[in-house]
Amino acid sequence: MAYIRDELPAIIRQLRKPAGNDPRFASLEAIEANRKDFTAAVHSTWKQLHSRSLDEILTIEKVLSSAPREKLPVGFVWYLERSIALWRRINDAIVWSLVREQDHVIRRVCHRKDRPRLTDANPTAIRPFLDNFNSDPQSIAIWSDATTCVDLGDRVCRSFSGKLNGSFEAKAGAMNDRIFELMEVPGSSADVMNAITDFADKYGPKAVKQLERVVKQRQRYNEVMDIIENDRGFDSRQQAHVTVQDTTTPLKRYDLELQAVIDASLGGPVLRCVDRCLWVYVEREQSSGRLGRSRTVQAL
Numbered sequence: 001m002a003y004i005r006d007e008l009p010a011i012i013r014q015l016r017k018p019a020g021n022d023p024r025f026a027s028l029e030a031i032e033a034n035r036k037d038f039t040a041a042v043h044s045t046w047k048q049l050h051s052r053s054l055d056e057i058l059t060i061e062k063v064l065s066s067a068p069r070e071k072l073p074v075g076f077v078w079y080l081e082r083s084i085a086l087w088r089r090i091n092d093a094i095v096w097s098l099v100r101e102q103d104h105v106i107r108r109v110c111h112r113k114d115r116p117r118l119t120d121a122n123p124t125a126i127r128p129f130l131d132n133f134n135s136d137p138q139s140i141a142i143w144s145d146a147t148t149c150v151d152l153g154d155r156v157c158r159s160f161s162g163k164l165n166g167s168f169e170a171k172a173g174a175m176n177d178r179i180f181e182l183m184e185v186p187g188s189s190a191d192v193m194n195a196i197t198d199f200a201d202k203y204g205p206k207a208v209k210q211l212e213r214v215v216k217q218r219q220r221y222n223e224v225m226d227i228i229e230n231d232r233g234f235d236s237r238q239q240a241h242v243t244v245q246d247t248t249t250p251l252k253r254y255d256l257e258l259q260a261v262i263d264a265s266l267g268g269p270v271l272r273c274v275d276r277c278l279w280v281y282v283e284r285e286q287s288s289g290r291l292g293r294s295r296t297v298q299a300l
Helices: 004-016 028-033 035-065 067-071 074-098 103-109 123-133 174-183 189-203 205-230 255-267
Strands: 139-143 155-159 166-168 232-235 240-243 270-274 278-285 290-298
Touching (some): 004 035, 004 074, 028 035, 035 067, 035 074, 035 139, 074 139, 074 155, 103 205, 123 155, 174 189, 174 205, 189 205, 205 232, 255 270
Antiparallel strands (some): 139 155, 232 240
């Protein structure tokens, strides 16, 4: 388990330039001429960061879930929880790039659910899939539960070599196999109802509850993908029809302003307002020059 505050500047540089300083990618024209190599280089950086984040989150979760946690200093527990949040944000940055910075896509896939513990989300099943999928340089898969912004599906996949694209649920076990068979029953609605009745009689109420969860997940997935792919559709969470339109207002980035605030904190704590709406506070540990706690407070 490493101190992420020491690594964060280098990680940020990797996220900003995931293909590095290779002269083959020095311009848009050069990238287009070397697109396959560029994609492989970018994916390699993202995969390394994602895999590292999973290792760190799982390790920290084990520390925080152990009995000795009660004896840990409060400040250290805060630091560990903050570290998990930062690793998740790093995965958010990767996903944001995967969806081409389309904020409406993030709005559709983010349902603001409480984040699950990765140790409780079957990592022994998910990670082999990630390793296998990510062995292809032209493809990348991200574990959704390791982000803060993706609640649709268990994995976000993007491939330029014919593999899966989109968000996908990971299902395993004999009961899930029966459920998938049931959902593919051919025939009329009466035939389907008879199949569901037989399923309920054979497997009982617990299996029916599982069937309901799977059906709800599929319905929600279809709604979201309909909006993403067609720029319109029905959102059952909002109970409204949604239409996506391009804005004429250009996006504005605050990287330079935020970096200026961080640089200014060398001499002491800094509180500054960015774009008349976001207050940023940065404080360093003066003995080491490291960034200490930082807070952002949106002004009313």
